[in-house]
Amino acid sequence: QVQLQESGPGLVKPSGTLSLTCAVSGGSISSTNWWSWVRQPPGKGLEWIGEIYHSGSTNYNPSLKSRVSISVDKSKNQFSLRLSSVTAADTAVYYCARLQPPILWGQGTLVTVSS
Amino acid sequence: SYELTQPSSVSVSPGQTARITCSGDVLTKKYARWFQQKPGQAPVLVIYKDSERPSGIPERFSGSSSGTTVTLTISGAQVEDEADYYCYSAADNNLKVFGGGTKLTVL
Helix, strand or coil: CCEEEEECCCEECCCCCEEEEEEEECCCCCCCCEEEEEEECCCCCCEEEEEEECCCCEEECCCCCCCEEEEEECCCCEEEEEECCCCHHHCEEEEEEECCCCCEECCCEEEEECC | CCCCECCCEEEECCCCCEEEEEECHHHHCCCEEEEEECCCCCCEEEEECCCECCCCCCCCEEEEEECCEEEEEECCCCHHHCEEEEEEEECHHHCEEECCCEEEEEC
Protein backbone atom coordinates (compact mmCIF):
# COMPACT_ATOMS: atom_id res chain seq x y z
CA GLN A 1 0.00 0.00 0.00
CA VAL A 2 1.52 3.28 -1.16
CA GLN A 3 1.94 5.95 1.50
CA LEU A 4 3.17 9.53 1.39
CA GLN A 5 4.99 11.34 4.19
CA GLU A 6 5.97 15.01 4.22
CA SER A 7 9.02 16.25 6.07
CA GLY A 8 10.82 19.54 6.50
CA PRO A 9 11.18 22.58 8.76
CA GLY A 10 8.04 23.75 10.49
CA LEU A 11 9.28 27.32 10.75
CA VAL A 12 10.72 29.50 7.99
CA LYS A 13 11.81 33.11 8.23
CA PRO A 14 10.23 35.76 6.00
CA SER A 15 12.05 36.17 2.67
CA GLY A 16 13.55 32.72 3.15
CA THR A 17 12.93 29.53 1.20
CA LEU A 18 10.48 26.84 2.24
CA SER A 19 11.72 23.32 1.48
CA LEU A 20 9.70 20.16 1.94
CA THR A 21 10.19 16.56 0.89
CA CYS A 22 7.59 13.87 0.29
CA ALA A 23 8.74 10.29 0.75
CA VAL A 24 6.85 7.66 -1.26
CA SER A 25 6.75 4.26 0.41
CA GLY A 26 5.15 1.00 -0.66
CA GLY A 27 5.48 1.80 -4.34
CA SER A 28 7.69 3.38 -6.96
CA ILE A 29 7.67 7.07 -7.73
CA SER A 30 8.37 6.04 -11.32
CA SER A 31 4.88 4.64 -11.74
CA THR A 32 2.60 6.42 -14.20
CA ASN A 33 1.50 9.18 -11.87
CA TRP A 34 1.83 12.87 -11.39
CA TRP A 35 2.88 13.77 -7.86
CA SER A 36 1.41 16.98 -6.44
CA TRP A 37 1.79 19.57 -3.72
CA VAL A 38 -1.30 21.23 -2.23
CA ARG A 39 -1.46 23.75 0.59
CA GLN A 40 -4.12 25.04 2.97
CA PRO A 41 -3.68 28.24 4.99
CA PRO A 42 -5.22 28.08 8.45
CA GLY A 43 -9.00 28.30 8.19
CA LYS A 44 -8.90 28.60 4.40
CA GLY A 45 -9.34 26.42 1.35
CA LEU A 46 -7.13 24.08 -0.62
CA GLU A 47 -4.71 25.51 -3.16
CA TRP A 48 -2.98 23.43 -5.84
CA ILE A 49 0.69 24.37 -5.95
CA GLY A 50 1.98 22.15 -8.72
CA GLU A 51 2.93 18.65 -9.81
CA ILE A 52 5.79 16.60 -11.21
CA TYR A 53 6.07 13.43 -13.29
CA HIS A 54 8.88 10.99 -12.66
CA SER A 55 10.50 12.16 -15.89
CA GLY A 56 10.87 15.59 -14.33
CA SER A 57 8.09 17.33 -16.25
CA THR A 58 6.31 19.90 -14.12
CA ASN A 59 3.18 22.03 -14.03
CA TYR A 60 2.80 24.96 -11.62
CA ASN A 61 0.01 27.19 -10.37
CA PRO A 62 0.43 30.42 -12.32
CA SER A 63 0.03 32.48 -9.15
CA LEU A 64 3.08 30.79 -7.60
CA LYS A 65 5.11 29.90 -10.67
CA SER A 66 7.75 32.58 -10.20
CA ARG A 67 8.61 31.29 -6.71
CA VAL A 68 8.03 27.55 -6.81
CA SER A 69 10.13 24.59 -7.88
CA ILE A 70 9.24 20.91 -7.65
CA SER A 71 11.85 18.22 -8.20
CA VAL A 72 12.03 14.44 -8.07
CA ASP A 73 14.73 12.11 -6.77
CA LYS A 74 14.02 8.67 -8.13
CA SER A 75 16.97 7.12 -6.29
CA LYS A 76 15.37 8.12 -2.97
CA ASN A 77 11.80 7.58 -4.16
CA GLN A 78 10.82 11.09 -3.13
CA PHE A 79 9.86 14.45 -4.53
CA SER A 80 10.41 17.91 -3.14
CA LEU A 81 8.97 21.42 -3.00
CA ARG A 82 10.87 24.68 -2.81
CA LEU A 83 9.05 27.99 -2.39
CA SER A 84 11.20 31.09 -2.31
CA SER A 85 10.71 34.61 -0.95
CA VAL A 86 8.10 33.44 1.54
CA THR A 87 5.86 35.76 3.53
CA ALA A 88 3.31 35.21 6.28
CA ALA A 89 0.76 34.50 3.53
CA ASP A 90 2.63 31.27 2.79
CA THR A 91 1.88 29.91 6.27
CA ALA A 92 -0.15 26.78 5.64
CA VAL A 93 -0.49 23.05 5.99
CA TYR A 94 1.37 21.60 3.03
CA TYR A 95 0.22 18.27 1.63
CA CYS A 96 1.90 16.03 -0.89
CA ALA A 97 -0.59 14.01 -2.87
CA ARG A 98 -1.31 11.80 -5.82
CA LEU A 99 -4.42 13.39 -7.31
CA GLN A 100 -5.09 10.64 -9.83
CA PRO A 101 -6.87 7.42 -8.87
CA PRO A 102 -6.20 5.86 -6.52
CA ILE A 103 -6.12 9.23 -4.78
CA LEU A 104 -3.53 9.46 -2.03
CA TRP A 105 -2.65 12.22 0.45
CA GLY A 106 0.10 12.67 2.96
CA GLN A 107 -0.90 13.64 6.48
CA GLY A 108 0.15 17.24 5.88
CA THR A 109 2.74 19.37 7.63
CA LEU A 110 2.27 22.85 9.04
CA VAL A 111 4.81 25.42 7.91
CA THR A 112 4.78 28.76 9.66
CA VAL A 113 6.51 31.80 8.20
CA SER A 114 7.64 34.01 11.05
CA SER A 115 10.72 35.72 12.35
CA SER B 1 -11.22 30.80 -17.04
CA TYR B 2 -9.08 29.09 -14.44
CA GLU B 3 -11.49 29.24 -11.53
CA LEU B 4 -14.08 27.07 -9.85
CA THR B 5 -16.77 28.84 -7.83
CA GLN B 6 -18.59 27.27 -4.89
CA PRO B 7 -21.01 28.71 -2.31
CA SER B 8 -19.22 29.37 0.94
CA SER B 9 -21.77 27.53 3.03
CA VAL B 10 -24.79 25.22 2.82
CA SER B 11 -26.96 24.26 5.75
CA VAL B 12 -29.52 21.44 6.02
CA SER B 13 -31.30 19.51 8.73
CA PRO B 14 -30.50 15.82 9.23
CA GLY B 15 -32.32 13.69 6.68
CA GLN B 16 -32.67 16.50 4.17
CA THR B 17 -30.95 16.68 0.80
CA ALA B 18 -27.87 18.86 0.54
CA ARG B 19 -26.76 20.21 -2.81
CA ILE B 20 -23.41 21.88 -3.36
CA THR B 21 -22.63 23.47 -6.70
CA CYS B 22 -19.34 24.19 -8.43
CA SER B 23 -19.16 26.40 -11.50
CA GLY B 24 -16.42 27.06 -14.01
CA ASP B 25 -15.83 27.19 -17.74
CA VAL B 26 -13.38 24.28 -17.59
CA LEU B 27 -16.20 21.99 -16.48
CA THR B 28 -17.59 21.89 -20.00
CA LYS B 29 -14.43 20.07 -21.09
CA LYS B 30 -13.02 18.42 -17.97
CA TYR B 31 -14.38 16.06 -15.35
CA ALA B 32 -14.75 17.21 -11.76
CA ARG B 33 -13.93 15.48 -8.51
CA TRP B 34 -15.31 16.20 -5.08
CA PHE B 35 -13.33 15.98 -1.86
CA GLN B 36 -14.67 15.93 1.69
CA GLN B 37 -12.46 17.36 4.42
CA LYS B 38 -13.12 17.15 8.13
CA PRO B 39 -11.19 19.27 10.65
CA GLY B 40 -7.59 18.23 11.09
CA GLN B 41 -7.80 15.58 8.39
CA ALA B 42 -6.59 15.21 4.83
CA PRO B 43 -9.28 15.41 2.13
CA VAL B 44 -11.14 12.28 1.05
CA LEU B 45 -12.41 11.68 -2.49
CA VAL B 46 -16.19 11.23 -2.58
CA ILE B 47 -16.97 11.67 -6.29
CA TYR B 48 -14.84 11.42 -9.46
CA LYS B 49 -15.59 11.79 -13.17
CA ASP B 50 -18.48 14.09 -12.22
CA SER B 51 -20.71 11.30 -10.92
CA GLU B 52 -18.72 8.18 -10.08
CA ARG B 53 -18.52 7.12 -6.46
CA PRO B 54 -15.39 5.43 -5.10
CA SER B 55 -15.77 2.20 -3.21
CA GLY B 56 -16.52 2.77 0.44
CA ILE B 57 -18.37 6.05 -0.11
CA PRO B 58 -22.03 5.85 0.99
CA GLU B 59 -24.68 5.74 -1.72
CA ARG B 60 -26.21 8.96 -0.42
CA PHE B 61 -23.35 10.81 -2.13
CA SER B 62 -23.95 11.47 -5.83
CA GLY B 63 -22.76 13.87 -8.48
CA SER B 64 -24.12 15.39 -11.65
CA SER B 65 -23.04 17.77 -14.36
CA SER B 66 -24.77 20.31 -16.57
CA GLY B 67 -22.87 22.74 -18.73
CA THR B 68 -20.49 24.78 -16.63
CA THR B 69 -21.84 23.49 -13.31
CA VAL B 70 -21.33 20.28 -11.39
CA THR B 71 -23.37 19.42 -8.33
CA LEU B 72 -22.64 17.23 -5.32
CA THR B 73 -25.83 15.87 -3.80
CA ILE B 74 -26.06 14.26 -0.38
CA SER B 75 -29.43 12.57 -0.10
CA GLY B 76 -30.54 12.21 3.49
CA ALA B 77 -27.59 14.11 4.94
CA GLN B 78 -26.33 12.85 8.26
CA VAL B 79 -24.56 14.66 11.06
CA GLU B 80 -21.31 12.90 10.16
CA ASP B 81 -21.46 14.47 6.70
CA GLU B 82 -20.79 17.87 8.22
CA ALA B 83 -17.49 18.91 6.63
CA ASP B 84 -15.89 21.15 4.04
CA TYR B 85 -16.37 20.06 0.44
CA TYR B 86 -14.09 21.00 -2.45
CA CYS B 87 -14.54 20.50 -6.15
CA TYR B 88 -11.40 19.93 -8.21
CA SER B 89 -10.69 19.81 -11.91
CA ALA B 90 -8.04 20.17 -14.54
CA ALA B 91 -7.84 23.30 -16.62
CA ASP B 92 -6.08 23.88 -19.90
CA ASN B 93 -2.34 23.36 -20.19
CA ASN B 94 -2.39 20.62 -17.53
CA LEU B 95 -3.07 23.06 -14.71
CA LYS B 96 -5.26 21.94 -11.81
CA VAL B 97 -7.64 23.93 -9.64
CA PHE B 98 -9.69 23.54 -6.48
CA GLY B 99 -12.91 25.37 -5.81
CA GLY B 100 -12.98 27.69 -2.83
CA GLY B 101 -14.74 25.14 -0.66
CA THR B 102 -18.21 24.86 0.86
CA LYS B 103 -18.86 24.37 4.56
CA LEU B 104 -21.75 21.95 4.98
CA THR B 105 -23.61 22.26 8.26
CA VAL B 106 -26.02 19.50 9.23
CA LEU B 107 -28.11 20.39 12.27
